[in-house]
Amino acid sequence: MQLHIKNMVCDRCILAIKQQLDSTGIPYNKVNLGEVELAQEPSPEQLDTLNKNLTAIGFELLDDRKEKLTEKIKNIIISLIHRNEDNNNKKLSAILEEKLQMDYHYLSNLFSSLEGITIEKYSIRQRIERVKELLTYNELSLSEIADQMEYSSVQHLSQQFKKETGLTPSRFRELKENIRKPLDKV
Structure with a gap:
């Protein structure tokens, strides 16, 4: 099972999420920007507590498929720019299409409609x-x-x-x- 979390932008965010998972007793395998791979499904009570704790420190659990995809786009861009990931001189549109296995035109329209700015901006x-x-x-x-x-x-x-x-x-x-x-x- 995976959780999708909004507003994760750096390694400190990953650390903060790990601390919240540990404090609520939710076992996980891996935490990346915007995503947590859980070891097992948490109870509704654990999930509710986690959600409240995350909200208190500026994060948000995402349920909506379109919001999850938009957050993935942001995290790919952040990783490319702030973590100096090598893109082999590929255009951003090609990188997003490759990593998300979706048409860039669709991704661009979705992103703009939810964020109010273009992917390029x-x-x-x-x-x-x-x-x-x-x-x-x-x-x-x-x-x-x-x-x-x-x-x-x-x-x-x-x-x-x-x-x-x-x-x-x-x-x-x-x-x-x-x-x-x-x-x-x-």
């Missing part, structure tokens, strides 16, 4: 948040960040960054109060 927002993170670390040059984030040029990165944030990457780096959004709020 969501992907751009995630990339910009990752760029903000890399700029905050101040370890890489803008050129190195553009390469790592697979932008065609520093200029393209700078234009997209300014369009999303209102600041150039250089100006953002200069600011001491680098305001970043939590990934689940992007």
